[in-house]
Amino acid sequence: MKPCFGFLAAPTLLTAFLLTTVPTHAEDLPQHGPAIVPAYMEHSVRPGDEFYLYANGTWEKKTQMRPDRAFESPASDIYDQHEQKLQDLIQNAAKAQDANSRRIADLYRSFMDEAAIETAGIKPLEAQLKAIAAIRDKRQLSGALGKTLRADVDALNMTNFHTDNLFGLWVAPGFDDSEHYHAYLMQGGIVLPDREYYLSDSDAMKEIRTKYQEHIATILKLAAFENAEKRAARIIALEHAIAETHWSLADDNDVHKANNIWKPADFASKAPGLDWAEYFRAAGLNKQASFYVWQSSAFTGESALVASIPLEDWKDWLAFHALERYASVLPKAFADEEFAFWGKTLNGVSVEQPRWRRGVSVVDGHLPSELGRLYVQRYFPPEVKAQVQAMVSNLIAVYRQRLESITWMAPTTKTQAIAKLETLYVGIGYPDRWEEENYEVKPDDIVGNLWRSREAKYERERGLIGTVVDDKRWCMSPQTINAVNLPLQNSLNFPAAILQAPSFDAHAPAAANYGAIGAVIGHEISHTFDSEGSAFDSKGRLRNWWTKDDFAHFNAVAARLVAQYDAYKPFPDLALNGKQTLAENIADDAGLAAAYDAYKASLKGQAAPEQNGFNGDQQFYIAFAQSWAAKLRDSALRNEVMTDTHSPDHWRVFEVRNQDEWYEAFDVKPDEKLYLAPNDRVQIW
Ligand SMILES: [Zn+2]
Numbered sequence: 001m002k003p004c005f006g007f008l009a010a011p012t013l014l015t016a017f018l019l020t021t022v023p024t025h026a027e028d029l030p031q032h033g034p035a036i037v038p039a040y041m042e043h044s045v046r047p048g049d050e051f052y053l054y055a056n057g058t059w060e061k062k063t064q065m066r067p068d069r070a071f072e073s074p075a076s077d078i079y080d081q082h083e084q085k086l087q088d089l090i091q092n093a094a095k096a097q098d099a100n101s102r103r104i105a106d107l108y109r110s111f112m113d114e115a116a117i118e119t120a121g122i123k124p125l126e127a128q129l130k131a132i133a134a135i136r137d138k139r140q141l142s143g144a145l146g147k148t149l150r151a152d153v154d155a156l157n158m159t160n161f162h163t164d165n166l167f168g169l170w171v172a173p174g175f176d177d178s179e180h181y182h183a184y185l186m187q188g189g190i191v192l193p194d195r196e197y198y199l200s201d202s203d204a205m206k207e208i209r210t211k212y213q214e215h216i217a218t219i220l221k222l223a224a225f226e227n228a229e230k231r232a233a234r235i236i237a238l239e240h241a242i243a244e245t246h247w248s249l250a251d252d253n254d255v256h257k258a259n260n261i262w263k264p265a266d267f268a269s270k271a272p273g274l275d276w277a278e279y280f281r282a283a284g285l286n287k288q289a290s291f292y293v294w295q296s297s298a299f300t301g302e303s304a305l306v307a308s309i310p311l312e313d314w315k316d317w318l319a320f321h322a323l324e325r326y327a328s329v330l331p332k333a334f335a336d337e338e339f340a341f342w343g344k345t346l347n348g349v350s351v352e353q354p355r356w357r358r359g360v361s362v363v364d365g366h367l368p369s370e371l372g373r374l375y376v377q378r379y380f381p382p383e384v385k386a387q388v389q390a391m392v393s394n395l396i397a398v399y400r401q402r403l404e405s406i407t408w409m410a411p412t413t414k415t416q417a418i419a420k421l422e423t424l425y426v427g428i429g430y431p432d433r434w435e436e437e438n439y440e441v442k443p444d445d446i447v448g449n450l451w452r453s454r455e456a457k458y459e460r461e462r463g464l465i466g467t468v469v470d471d472k473r474w475c476m477s478p479q480t481i482n483a484v485n486l487p488l489q490n491s492l493n494f495p496a497a498i499l500q501a502p503s504f505d506a507h508a509p510a511a512a513n514y515g516a517i518g519a520v521i522g523h524e525i526s527h528t529f530d531s532e533g534s535a536f537d538s539k540g541r542l543r544n545w546w547t548k549d550d551f552a553h554f555n556a557v558a559a560r561l562v563a564q565y566d567a568y569k570p571f572p573d574l575a576l577n578g579k580q581t582l583a584e585n586i587a588d589d590a591g592l593a594a595a596y597d598a599y600k601a602s603l604k605g606q607a608a609p610e611q612n613g614f615n616g617d618q619q620f621y622i623a624f625a626q627s628w629a630a631k632l633r634d635s636a637l638r639n640e641v642m643t644d645t646h647s648p649d650h651w652r653v654f655e656v657r658n659q660d661e662w663y664e665a666f667d668v669k670p671d672e673k674l675y676l677a678p679n680d681r682v683q684i685w
Contacts, residue, residue: 035508036622038612040074040629048663048672052653055625063631067351070343070636073649074629075502079481082497086360086479089374100370103441107367110446111329111359117446118331122223124447125322125330129223132318138306141314142275145306146282148318150454151461153186155294156532157475157486159645161252163188164321166302169283171461173469173488175259175292175542181464183291184258187298189242191324193346194643198243202573204638208345212236215341219323220316222333231316238309238317245301250580253645255535258294259542271300273307284462328358329446348633362446366453368477369435375479376430380496385429387506388499391513392426394598395521402594402685403529410547417545420528420538425491429499431474436460471540483520485527488540492524502627511608511616514599515623522591522598529685530586554684561585561682568651570637576647584646588655590685596620596661617665625653658682 042057053060056074063072073079094105110116122129135141145166153168154160166189174182192198192212197205216232225231251257264286267276280286293299306314327334343349363371403409403417439456441449471489476482478496481503485492498504503517527533534554537543546554562578565585569575578585599620608616630649632640640648656662657674658681668675 035505035512036611036614036619036626037074040626041622046672047666048668048674051621051625051656051662051666051674052628052650055622055653056629059629060631065631065633068349068353070347070349070633072631074626078501082479082481082500083357083360085379086364086371086375087356089371089378090360090363093374100373104363104367104370104374106441106443107449108359108363109443110441110449111362112355113444113446114332114355116444117329120445120447121331122323122334124445125326128322129319132315132322135311135315135318138311139275139278141306141311142278143282144318145274146279148321149283149285149458151458152454153188154475155184155186155252155258156255156488157484159253161186161249162190162193164191164325165189167299169458169461170294171464173540175255175488176261178488178540179469181467181469183285183288183462183465185291185293185299187246187295187302189302190239190246191321192239193639194249195243195246196248196642198240204635209236211341211345215337215345216320218337219327219334220320222337223319223323225316225319231320234313235317235320238305238313241305241309242302245298245305247295247298248580249643249645250577252295253532253580253583255532255542258292260293260296261290262293262296263290264288267299267303270296271303273303273305276303284459288465326447326450329362329450346635346639348635362450364477364479366450367437367441368479369437372430372478373434376496380429380478380499384496384499384504384506388428388494388504388517391518391598391602392428392494392521394601395518395525395594396421396424396426398522398594398597398601399525399685402597406685408553409550413546413550416537417529420490420533421525423490423538424525424528425472425489427472427474427491427493429494429496430478431493432472433470435474469540483524485524485533487527487533487536490528490536490538490540492521494521494524509609509611509616509619510599510602511611511619512623514595514602515620516627518595518598519588519592519624519627522594523587524591525594526587526590526685527583530583530590532583557682557684558582558586560680561589561684564657564682565647565651568647568654570641570648570651571634574638574641576641576651581645581647585655586684588647588652589658589682592624592655593659593683593685595624596659615665617661621656621659621662621665624656628653 040056040059042053042061045054045057047054059074065072090104090108093101094108096102132144135144148165149167149169150163150165151169151171152160152163152165153170155170156172163186168186168188170184170186171181172184174180190198192208197208213232213236216235217228220228220231262270264276264280277286280288323330323334327338329335339352343352399421400418403414403421406414409417437453437456438460439452469489471491473489474493475486476484476493476495480495481497483492483494483498498520499517503520504513534546535542535544537545562582565576565578565581567575599616603616608619611619614622628649632648637648646652654674657676660678660681662668670677
């Protein structure tokens, strides 16, 4: 489960403009391809002391962070080119006559036409703001909250637990009925990325809160609200109260805590406060027989706040959230304030991305399938699909062998694990069936376009509830540079865009391809069996298919991995959270080990060719480390440590410590900092 790259994936609505692109500018350095690049390495560092810097130290030293970026990587030029490719597709669409091309071109134009945006002012939001102002009582408030429900969260595939609406809807196969789509409801209501931003005592978080309160007041003032400061104080107080009811990210990731089936009548008794009948009526869910309530106590807490907090505070909260959600596409004064807060304060970026790049992310985010069709036609040759398919087959064969030879797993568990491997759907490049994106796109109405896009997505997902599951449905667009495991469907998606340099190159040595994309494929397959994958059987049902002893062994091994990552400290006052990142760290551990075996198998007994004086095994591990080279601004790194279920890239590389073959490849000695005694190395599968 989860996209394999944390920071690249699924930016929230509010940060979408800032973080979707992750390029780099590496002066004097060769462009990074999948073959290893000796010029990035720092030979004065011993590989056993700091393997990330050994592989990437010179790149790290020479790379300047560009002012409009929160993140740099050696692949930045490639990411830049990728965006350029998407822009080309959009511009060519403007010349085409068919309806799909027209919509792509019109959506882009509606974002790029700053003069029209300036002229419209906040008029496109006036009807919404008036409706909020007209709310007379808590029953009407409940209806207004129901109307905001959107399909904007995703617990297990994209792992996006954030929505600024009171709650979020995720439509997916049921925990107990994997044959049909069900409705999952998730906590929401805060604008900052996570509860910790409201609750943490750290000075960095306190400062962000102060600036956030100023930001709320500024946005309200721009929209001509009176007493903006007082309203801002009440809005942040309400969000603070909501945050106190929220679950932590570590708890969100525990599916066993999430398996709470509530019937409509249960809401009033288990979570009194909100007028649930009115809420569900407004959301179009009043006929729904049951829901999975992901964070049950947060629903109880948030609903109680609807009763206890004054109506006027809730109305201010609704109005501010409506403005905040669209401020990036409102007139310049709003958009500049958005960047000042989200770009500068929250991510430390001093210069905004050029408008065309933000326009590309708007199209990418709101017409992903239509843009994807064009992308695949132009940039995804069938030969690449065939080659990657062969690598996937090798990886699956390795996993089968590894599962068969595990001594700690009971035979019944092994049989079921292998059944899971055999029924796994691996989507490569693009889906067989494209998603419908039916909504009206107008060339001069960006706010309306985004509104209709979100509404159409909600209606599409709502319409799926109760219907038969399509196990081959994708959750990522082909032009996304990422990969994902979908546990409830027992499937993987490898979009076309990740099957290019720097992750994969048809002409690179096998060592480099297996160290880069091979480890990613291995990572995704591992999720099928890991701490959460073990909770879902070969049909995607939430069913414990492990024995007690299997779990006891697994948990003991996992605890050692938690301790290993808890000990990494990117900042003196902030360590990684080994529990929050456990499933991803296990996937890195297992994925790297499996990719190594598959690499060796691909050699078919032949010796690997040397490259720049490195033997095949050395190339494999250096390619792995170089594929994670990345520089982040401190504020962005803090954000990642607190809110991401992945370890930051630098620390993902330290996974090599758990691989016996890495010690041999670099002759790592006990006095070196990353050295672990053989018994302390964690091997899961
Ligand atoms: Zn992952």
